[in-house]
Amino acid sequence: MKVLVADKISPKGVAYLRQQPGFEVIEAYGSSPEKVLELVKDVHAIAVRSETKITAKVIAAAPLLKVVGRAGVGVDNVDVDAATERGVIVMNTPSGNTIATAELTFTHLLCGARPVPQAAASMRAGNWDRKSFSGIELLRKTLGIVGLGRIGSEVAKRAQAFGMRVLAYDPYLAPSRAKAMQIESVTLDELLQQSDYITVHMPLTDDTKYMIDEAALEKCKKGVRIFNCARGGIIKETALLAALKSGKVGAAGLDVYEDEPLAKDSEFRSLPNVVLTPHLGASTAEAQESVGIEIAEQIADVLNGGVIRNAVNVPSLDANTVKVLGPYIDLGTKLGTLVQQISPAQIDLLKITYWGKIVDLDANAITRSVQRGYLRRISGEEVNFVNAPVLLERLGVKVEVVKSTGDSGYSELIQVEAVGPDGAIYRASGTRMGKQNQARIVSVNGREVEVAAEGKLLVLENLDQPGMVGEIGTILGQDGVNIADMSLSRLIPGGTAYMVVRVDTEPSDNARKIIKGHPAIKQAKFVQL
Missing domain, CATH: 3.30.70.260 (ACT domain)
Structure with missing residues (x-):
């Protein structure tokens, strides 16, 4: 088995791969796209961070490729759709950088309160200017966290230790979860209006792009301090620049940007009330070692015929089971995605019902595919077939699975229902039919339809x-x-x-x-x- 380590990961991770019997490891850091195309011709696995792009062209050039492992969370540099079509497993390491990113966020927050970087630069310039760098305290201030997932929750714990009042906006978070964390669950408008500090921890999706724009900033307190260590594009940069110049925003801390690397002539670089870092969220020795070792172990498991962990496009199964359940897994993902988009943001129950031959299969993988599909536009890159049940539980959503022996009218049928807090039900059903066994949507909210489950x-x-x-x-x-x-x-x-x-x-x-x-x-x- 040949493994291409295209980007530099932890030496311990590389060593682990080299220790595997029958493995040949090629380290080719900083290779050009043309060189990558040449190297992948006979590789079975590729390990990357964020630098090397695994495009559809790369995947097509690698006929033996079984798995792509991303040492980190985001898989923006991997064409997941092309990999899925080719049957290539794409895996990430969603938990390895949680603490690193939470700590960096809080570092930015502290620098927004006390202008330490600016004072340090002044000292290096030979000055002794105490008056220009006066700050404020965090005690009894209000922190608004937009998105209370893994990282947002860790930031909340640190803020509470500093005596801050913590508000959270997360449309998918159950009130009981917020109460257990001693956090006030509020609307986005309430968070904007009441917060002294705001930090965003949402994935970048169609719904979250430019979530903090001109209109949002207008609702904030004068002098609010804003931070983004999540994804560039959640905060509209032109709006933030204008607000920083006008004094509406008192300070900002940014680790991510709409376009990276940040342009050399970016106006952000010239503003004295902004602290900038070059996408350092996962850049700690512990995080890099953790994700490097983790992705090496995951790749080895797949190539050795073991379990599949932290996959973003297939469930945690052995390869033979994936072949049998694959068509239903794909259908389940699409039904979950469909139902999430036709139902309200907050639901109490996700009910999945199976009919026909599926009843006799181990449907756990299909169930997880439905859960992942439902969460895909909510949790973004964080969600996979392994952690989807945990993320739903964190949101306070119960999952019910029913295997029916009744007559659905189809040889196999999957129905997904989302039940809102008011008892309203939003549902969609699908099956596979025809010579090509194509996935079809056959019912939406109780109305019979028939359309391809794609696009x-x-x-x-x-x-x-x-x-x-x-x-x-x-x-x-x-x-x-x-x-x-x-x-x-x-x-x-x-x-x-x-x-x-x-x-x-x-x-x-x-x-x-x-x-x-x-x-x-x-x-x-x-x-x-």
Whole structure:
């Protein structure tokens, strides 16, 4: 088995791989994309950090490739879809940098309160200027944490030790979880209005991009201090720059940026009330050693035919089981993703029901795929098939699995239901059919439909009146959006109807606005599978 270590990981991790019988380890740090294409021709595994890009082209050039291991959390540099299509396992190490990032966040927070970096620079310049570097205390100040996952929770513990009042905004967090942590669960607006300090710990998704923008900053206290050690793009940089210049934001600490590396002429570099670090979140000796050893062990397990851990595209199973359950695992992930996007942010229960041949299989892997699919747009890169149940439990969401012997009308069927706090149920069902065993969505919220479980979907509930199909088609056509597939469903003529439209490209904001504003449209959801 040949393992390519494309980026520098812990020497202990490399040594572990070399100790495996039958393993040949190639260390090729800093290789050009062309060199990587040449090296992967006969490798079975690749270990990377964030530097080397494992593109679809790289995966296609590696016919023996079984696994790509990322020593760290983010897999932005790996084409996961291309890997999945080729049956290549992609793994990360989601917990290795938790403490490192939490401690860096709190370091930034302290520097936002006491301008130590600026004072140190002044001292190096030969000055003795005590008056210019006066600070404030953290005691009895309010810290607002946007996103209370692994890292956000660790930051909260440290803030509480400093005597801070801690608020948290996390739309998926159950109130009971916040209460147990002695944290006040609030809305985003409440957090913005009440916080003296704000730190973000969300993954970067369509929902979180520019979460902190001009409008959000306008709601904040004058002089608020803001920090981002999570992902560039959660805070809109142009808005933050303007707020820093006007004094609306008193200080900021940034470790991540919309474009990295940060441009040499970035205005952030010239502002005296900003502390900048070059994406150091996981840059501690302990974190780097931990993720290096962890990814080496995970790669060795896969190549030796053992368990699969911390995979982002397959569950923790042996390779033979993956072959049998693979089609259902993929369908489960897509159903979970679909239901999350048509249901409210906070739910109490995720119910998964199986019919047909699936009942006789060990459906645990499929169940986890549904859970991961549901969490994929909530927890981002953090979620995988291993930790999905834990993350749901952390959010206060119960999971119920039912194996039914009744007649569903299909040889196999998976139904996923999300039950909201008010008892409302949001559901979708799917199966695999046809000569190519294609995944199909066959029901949405109790309405029978049939559309391929892939790509981008518009899910519309509308008054059943003539011309609706034409009107929606016209709106999309004028927006340059091609319709790939469409399914219609209604219960009674003249009532309400469902229209599920699969499109090639995402409709523009203006097209979505027109569709949602149409008098006959009762509900419109854009879903990405």
